[in-house]
Amino acid sequence: MKRILEEITGYQQLVVNLKKQKMPVEVLKSFPEFSSSTRSLKQAVAGSGQGIIAEFKRRSPSKEAINLKADVIEIAQSYEQMGAVGMSVLTNQRYFGGSLEDLQLAKSVCKLPILRKDFMVDPYQIYEAKAYGADAILLIANALPSEKLEELAVLAHDLGLEILFEIHQAEEIKKLAPKYIDLIGVNNRNLRTFDVDLQQGLDMLPHLPSELLKISESGIQDRESIEKLIQQGFNGVLVGEFFMKQKRSEQQNRK
Numbered sequence: 640m641k642r643i644l645e646e647i648t649g650y651q652q653l654v655v656n657l658k659k660q661k662m663p664v665e666v667l668k669s670f671p672e673f674s675s676s677t678r679s680l681k682q683a684v685a686g687s688g689q690g691i692i693a694e695f696k697r698r699s700p701s702k703e704a705i706n707l708k709a710d711v712i713e714i715a716q717s718y719e720q721m722g723a724v725g726m727s728v729l730t731n732q733r734y735f736g737g738s739l740e741d742l743q744l745a746k747s748v749c750k751l752p753i754l755r756k757d758f759m760v761d762p763y764q765i766y767e768a769k770a771y772g773a774d775a776i777l778l779i780a781n782a783l784p785s786e787k788l789e790e791l792a793v794l795a796h797d798l799g800l801e802i803l804f805e806i807h808q809a810e811e812i813k814k815l816a817p818k819y820i821d822l823i824g825v826n827n828r829n830l831r832t833f834d835v836d837l838q839q840g841l842d843m844l845p846h847l848p849s850e851l852l853k854i855s856e857s858g859i860q861d862r863e864s865i866e867k868l869i870q871q872g873f874n875g876v877l878v879g880e881f882f883m884k885q886k887r888s889e890q891q892n893r894k
C-alpha cells in the first residue's frame with residue numbers, strides 16, 4: 640500500500656478531475672442540507688465529560704478490511720444510542736471504502752454532529768461536505784501548506800462548518816491560526832509509517848494551547864485507554880476500528 644501523504648499531490652489532481660465530471664457548485668448549493676443549520680461538534684465535546692467521536696469506516700490503508708459489509712444507518716443509530724457525542728464518516732472510497740452517500744445517510748438517521756473525514760485539498764470538497772450534511776471537516780496540518788489550510792478553513796467557516804485540525808507533532812499547531820481551529824485532533828498514528836503511539840500524543844498535551852479542545856485520535860483499542868486519555872487531559876477521543884470491529888462481531892453473532 641502506498642503512503643497516503645505522498646499521494647496527496649496525486650489526490651489533488653484526482654479531485655480536480657472529478658470536479659469536472661461532477662455537479663457544479665451551484666447545484667451543490669441547491670441541496671437542502673446546504674441551507675440547513677449545523678450541529679456543533681465543538682459544543683457536543685465541550686459539554687460532555689468524555690467526548691467520544693465514533694467513526695464509520697469499512698476498511699483502512701493500514702488494515703485493509705475492517706467491516707466491509709457495515710451498514711451506515713444501523714451503525715449511526717447504534718453510535719447515538721451508545722452515547723457518542725459525534726460521528727466521523729470516512730467519505731474516501733479508495734482507501735476507506737466510504738462515500739458521500741454514507742455521510743448523507745448518517746446525518747439523516749441520527750442527531751449527532753457529523754464530521755466528514757477525508758483528505759481535504761480543494762474548496763470543492765468543502766462545498767460537497769456541506770451539501771451532503773457534514774457539520775465539521777478535517778484539515779490535516781501535515782498535508783498542505785499554511786496558505787492552503789487557511790483558504791479551506793475560511794471557506795469552511797463561511798459555510799458554517801467546524802474544523803477539526805489534525806496534527807501529529809506539537810509544532811504543527813502553528814500552521815493554522817487558532818481562530819480557525821474548533822477542535823485539535825492529535826493523531827496517534829503516523830500517516831507515513833502507520834505506527835501508533837498513544838503516549839506520544841499524551842506527551843504533546845502540555846505543548847498545545849490550553850484553551851482549545853483536544854481530541855486523541857487513532858489506535859484506541861479499549862475502554863482503559865479511553866479513560867486514561869481523558870483523565871490525562873484530552874477532552875475527547877476519536878475511535879474507529881475498535882468500534883467497527885465490535886459491530887462486525889455483533890452482526891456475525893446475529894446470523
Ligand SMILES: O=P(O)(O)OC[C@@H](O)[C@@H](O)c1c[nH]c2ccccc12
Nearest residue numbers: 826856857858859877878879880881
Ligand atoms: O480506526 P482508528 O485507529 O480508531 O482511527 C480512527 C481515526 O483516527 C483515523 O481513521 C484517522 C485519523 N486521521 C485520519 C485522516 C484521514 C483518514 C483517517 C484518519
